[in-house]
Amino acid sequence: MCGIIGVIDRKMEKMDGSSIRSALSMMDERGSGEGSGYVAYGIYPEYADCYAIHVFFDNIHETKPRVDELLGNWGWVIYDEEIPTHPSKLRKSHTPWRYFFQPNPRLSPSSETPDEDIVRNLVMRINTANNGSLVFSSGKNMGVFKAAGWPEDVADFYGIQNYEGYIWLAHNRYPTNTPGWWGGAHPFNLLNWSVVHNGEITSYGTNRRYVESFGYTCTMYTDTEVVAYLVDILARKHGLSKELVVKALAPSFWDEIDLMEGHEHYLNRAIRMTYGSAMMNGPFAIIVADHQSITGFTDRIKLRPMVAAESGNCLYISSEEAAIRAMEPVLDKVWMPKAGEPVIGRLF
Amino acid sequence: MTIGSVPLKYRIEIDDNRCMLCERCIENCPYGVFRRVGDKIVINSRNCTACHRCIAMCPRDAINLREHPVEYRSHPLWTVDARESIYNQARSGKIILAGMGNAIDYPIIFDRLVLDACQVTNPSIDPLREPMELRTYIGKKPPRLSIKKLPDGDIELLTKLTPNLQLETPIMIGHMSYGAISLNSHIALARAVTETGTFMGTGEGGLHQDIYPYQDRMIVQIASGRFGVDIDYLERGAAIEIKIGQGAKPGIGGHLPGEKVCADVSCTRMIPLGSDAISPAPHHDIYSIEDLKQLVRSLKEATEWKKPVFVKIAAVHNVAAIASGIARSSADAVVIDGFRGGTGAAPKVFRDNVGIPIEAAVASVDSKLREQGVRNEISIIASGGIRNSADVTKTIALGADAVYIGTAALVAMGCRVCGNCYRGLCPWGIATQREDLVKRLDPDTASEQVANLIKAWTLEISELMGAAGINSIESLRGNRERLRGYLLDEKMMEVLDVKPVGA
Numbered sequence: 001m002c003g004i005i006g007v008i009d010r011k012m013e014k015m016d017g018s019s020i021r022s023a024l025s026m027m028d029e030r031g032s033g034e035g036s037g038y039v040a041y042g043i044y045p046e047y048a049d050c051y052a053i054h055v056f057f058d059n060i061h062e063t064k065p066r067v068d069e070l071l072g073n074w075g076w077v078i079y080d081e082e083i084p085t086h087p088s089k090l091r092k093s094h095t096p097w098r099y100f101f102q103p104n105p106r107l108s109p110s111s112e113t114p115d116e117d118i119v120r121n122l123v124m125r126i127n128t129a130n131n132g133s134l135v136f137s138s139g140k141n142m143g144v145f146k147a148a149g150w151p152e153d154v155a156d157f158y159g160i161q162n163y164e165g166y167i168w169l170a171h172n173r174y175p176t177n178t179p180g181w182w183g184g185a186h187p188f189n190l191l192n193w194s195v196v197h198n199g200e201i202t203s204y205g206t207n208r209r210y211v212e213s214f215g216y217t218c219t220m221y222t223d224t225e226v227v228a229y230l231v232d233i234l235a236r237k238h239g240l241s242k243e244l245v246v247k248a249l250a251p252s253f254w255d256e257i258d259l260m261e262g263h264e265h266y267l268n269r270a271i272r273m274t275y276g277s278a279m280m281n282g283p284f285a286i287i288v289a290d291h292q293s294i295t296g297f298t299d300r301i302k303l304r305p306m307v308a309a310e311s312g313n314c315l316y317i318s319s320e321e322a323a324i325r326a327m328e329p330v331l332d333k334v335w336m337p338k339a340g341e342p343v344i345g346r347l348f
Numbered sequence: 349m350t351i352g353s354v355p356l357k358y359r360i361e362i363d364d365n366r367c368m369l370c371e372r373c374i375e376n377c378p379y380g381v382f383r384r385v386g387d388k389i390v391i392n393s394r395n396c397t398a399c400h401r402c403i404a405m406c407p408r409d410a411i412n413l414r415e416h417p418v419e420y421r422s423h424p425l426w427t428v429d430a431r432e433s434i435y436n437q438a439r440s441g442k443i444i445l446a447g448m449g450n451a452i453d454y455p456i457i458f459d460r461l462v463l464d465a466c467q468v469t470n471p472s473i474d475p476l477r478e479p480m481e482l483r484t485y486i487g488k489k490p491p492r493l494s495i496k497k498l499p500d501g502d503i504e505l506l507t508k509l510t511p512n513l514q515l516e517t518p519i520m521i522g523h524m525s526y527g528a529i530s531l532n533s534h535i536a537l538a539r540a541v542t543e544t545g546t547f548m549g550t551g552e553g554g555l556h557q558d559i560y561p562y563q564d565r566m567i568v569q570i571a572s573g574r575f576g577v578d579i580d581y582l583e584r585g586a587a588i589e590i591k592i593g594q595g596a597k598p599g600i601g602g603h604l605p606g607e608k609v610c611a612d613v614s615c616t617r618m619i620p621l622g623s624d625a626i627s628p629a630p631h632h633d634i635y636s637i638e639d640l641k642q643l644v645r646s647l648k649e650a651t652e653w654k655k656p657v658f659v660k661i662a663a664v665h666n667v668a669a670i671a672s673g674i675a676r677s678s679a680d681a682v683v684i685d686g687f688r689g690g691t692g693a694a695p696k697v698f699r700d701n702v703g704i705p706i707e708a709a710v711a712s713v714d715s716k717l718r719e720q721g722v723r724n725e726i727s728i729i730a731s732g733g734i735r736n737s738a739d740v741t742k743t744i745a746l747g748a749d750a751v752y753i754g755t756a757a758l759v760a761m762g763c764r765v766c767g768n769c770y771r772g773l774c775p776w777g778i779a780t781q782r783e784d785l786v787k788r789l790d791p792d793t794a795s796e797q798v799a800n801l802i803k804a805w806t807l808e809i810s811e812l813m814g815a816a817g818i819n820s821i822e823s824l825r826g827n828r829e830r831l832r833g834y835l836l837d838e839k840m841m842e843v844l845d846v847k848p849v850g851a
Contacts, residue, residue, distance in 0.1 A: 205829025
C-alpha cells in the first residue's frame with residue numbers, strides 16, 4: 001500500500017507546495033512514516049538551462065569531492081549549494097545537495113542526444129559506485145525532494161511550500177520490498193522523468209534485465225526505479241508517444257487484440273511482440289511526469305486504485321478522491337479510469 | 349568363455365496362483381521373454397528390457413519384475429555399469445549404443461531451484477477468474493518500433509513484423525523423426541499439437557504424406573544427412589529448423605539402421621529401401637558460422653522469407669558464444685538442447701559424458717544475448733530433460749521463450765523409458781517400424797493423451813504464474829528474481845544469476 005497524487009496546471013500557472021502537502025497527509029493511512037517525497041516542475045527558472053542534480057551525501061567531506069571532480073570532468077557546474085532544510089522531526093541521515101550543471105556535449109560526439117546521455121551516464125556512474133553519494137534528481141528546472149518520514153515532516157524539512165511549480169507529484173510510502181531509506185522513497189527520477197508508484201512489480205526481474213541490456217543499472221533496490229528507466233527508453237530513446245508507452249507497459253490482452261482489425265490490430269500486436277520484456281505485471285498505479293504532461297495508469301486488471309479529476313485548468317490523479325479534494329474541494333469532474341487505460345494531462 | 353554370462357538385469361516372475369494362462373504376455377513381448385510349455389508360462393528373464401508391456405497387459409496382475417536380482421560385490425567406483433560395459437566391450441571391441449537420455453546420476457539443477465508466490469503485499473491472481481496469457485511468439489522481433497506521426501494526428505507504424513509462430517502455450521514437441529518413431533506416433537503427436545495450438549518438429553525424417561493435413565503445425569528439420577528435403581518439404585512446414593547438434597550426442601551425427609528403413613520410411617526420407625541412413629557429424633556445407641548464415645539465408649530465399657528459420661545446437665561449454673553468433677545471422681530462434689536430451693540411439697559414452705545441463709545453458713545464453721543487446725530480437729527454445737510443468741516454468745524464468753519436450757510426450761503415449769529404442773522392437777508401437785507393433789498404438793487415443801499432458805501442464809503453469817502475481821508469460825521470461833537456489837553452490841548461482849533461498 002502507498003498513496004500517490006499528481007497535479008498539472010495545463011496553463012502552467014504555478015502552485016506552491018502547501019496544498020499537495022495537505023493532500024498527501026490525507027493518505028497517511030496508506031503510509032508508514034518511512035518514506036515520502038515530492039517533485040515539482042518549473043521550480044528553478046533562474047537555472048532553466050541547467051540540469052538540476054540533487055544528491056544525497058553521506059559525508060560532505062569525504063564523498064562530495066569525488067562528485068565535484070566527476071561533474072567538472074564532464075561539463076560545468078554553474079552553481080551549487082546545500083539544499084536548504086529546516087528543523088523537523090526527521091533524523092537527517094544524509095546531506096541533500098544540488099548542482100546546476102551543464103554537460104559538455106563535445107565529450108559525447110557519437111550521441112544524438114549528448115547532453116542527456118552524459119547526464120544519464122553520470123547518474124548511473126555515481127549511483128553504481130555506491131560510495132556514499134546518490135543522485136536522486138537530474139532534470140532541468142525541476143527537482144525531487146524526498147526522505148524517510150511522514151509527508152508533513154518531509155515537506156517541512158525541505159520547506160516544500162517555498163517552491164512553486166506547475167506540475168507536482170507526491171508519494172506516501174509503506175515500504176514492503178526494501179527498508180525505508182531516503183533513496184528508496186519516491187518519486188524516482190531520471191533526467192526529466194519522474195515516477196510515483198503504488199504497488200509491487202512482479203515482472204521486476206524481467207524489466208530489470210531489459211533495461212540493463214540498454215546500459216541502465218538498477219541501484220536503489222526497489223522496483224519503481226525500473227519504471228523511470230523504461231519510460232526513458234521508450235519515450236526518449238524510441239520516441240514513442242505517452243499513449244504508446246502506456247500500451248507497451250500495460251498492453252491490451254491478446255483476446256482484445258484478436259478482436260481488433262487492420263492497422264489497430266497490427267500496431268497492438270507489434271507493440272506486444274517488440275516490448276514484451278518492458279511490459280509490467282503485478283498490482284500498480286503509476287503517475288509519470290515530464291515538463292509537458294502527467295500520465296497516470298494502472299495494471300491491466302486494476303489491482304491498485306486510481307482516480308482522476310478536473311477543476312479548471314488543473315488535472316488531478318490520485319489513489320484517493322479525498323486527497324484530491326484536500327487540494328481542491330470543488331471539482332468539475334471526477335472519474336475512475338478503467339484498468340490499463342491512461343489518463344494524460346498535457347499543457348494546453 | 350573367459351567372461352561367462354553377466355548377472356541378470358531384471359528378473360520376471362509369474363505368480364502361478366494368479367496366472368490364468370491367457371498368453372497375453374507372450375503376445376505382447378517382442379523380446380521373447382515368455383513362451384508356453386504345457387500348463388506353464390516359461391520365462392527367459394535375460395531378454396527382458398523392463399518395458400513393462402507384459403505387466404501393463406496382464407489382466408490378473410500376476411507378473412512381477414525386480415531390477416538387479418543378482419548382486420555384484422558393491423564398490424563405489426567399480427559400479428555394476430562400469431564392470432558390465434567392460435565385459436561388453438571386451439567381447440565386442442565396439443562402441444556401446446544406448447537409447448533415451450543421460451543415465452548418470454548428475455545433480456539435477458531444476459530440483460535445486462524453487463519458485464516464488466505472492467503473500468499480502470501483492471495479490472496472487474486466480475486463473476479461473478482473471479485472464480492468464482500464455483501466448484508466445486517464436487521468431488525475430490524488431491529491436492524497437494519506428495512510428496511516424498501523420499498530419500491528421502494518426503500514427504503510421506513504419507516497422508514491419510517478420511513471420512513468427514504463434515503458440516498458445518510455451519510447450520512444443522521436439523524433433524523425433526519418422527523412422528526413429530512410428531507413423532502412428534507421428535500422427536498422434538501432430539494431432540495433439542494441432543489441438544493445443546502449438547507445434548512439433550519432424551526430425552530429420554522427411555514429412556510423410558499422412559502428416560500433410562497437420563503441416564501448418566510442423567517444423568521441418570534440415571540435418572546433416574538432408575534426408576527428405578526438397579522445396580515441397582520446406583514449403584509445407586510452418587517453420588524450418590537447421591539441426592547442428594543434439595544434446596544426447598553433441599558433436600556426432602546420426603544413424604538409422606537399415607532394418608528400420610521400410611518402404612514408407614525409404615520414400616519419406618528419399619533413400620533406398622533397407623539402407624542405413626547415416627547423417628554425418630558436421631554439415632559438410634557448414635564449417636564455420638558464416639556458412640551457417642548462408643544456409644539460413646538460402647532457406648529463407650527458397651521460401652520467400654515467409655518462414656521462420658531456427659538453428660538447433662547441443663548445449664556445450666561455449667554455448668553462449670555460439671548462440672550469440674547464431675543471433676547475428678538471419679535466424680529467428682536458437683534451440684538449445686541440454687545434455688539430458690533423449691535419443692533413439694547414441695553412443696553411451698556421448699550420452700553420459702558430453703555437454704552441459706539445459707538450466708545452465710539457457711541462463712548463460714540469455715545473459716550473453718542481453719549483454720550484447722540482441723536478446724529481444726531472437727527467440728530461445730530450450731529442451732533436454734524437461735519432466736513437468738515446474739521444469740517448464742523454471743526454464744522460462746531462466747530466460748527461454750518456449751520449450752521442446754520429447755521423452756515426456758512419448759511417456760504420455762505409453763513409453764516406459766526402457767532405453768531400447770535403437771533395437772526397433774518397441775512393444776508400445778512408438779520406436780519401431782514393425783507393422784504388428786506399430787498397430788498397437790492407436791493414434792486417436794495416443795493424441796488425446798499427449799494433448800491432455802500439454803493441457804495439464806499449461807493449467808499448472810497458469811496456476812504457478814497466477815500465484816506469482818503474473819498474468820502474462822512475457823513477465824515470467826528471464827524473471828530470475830522469482831527463482832531461488834536451494835543448496836546450489838555459489839558459482840552455480842552466479843551462472844544462473846539467482847539468489848539463494850532466504851535472500
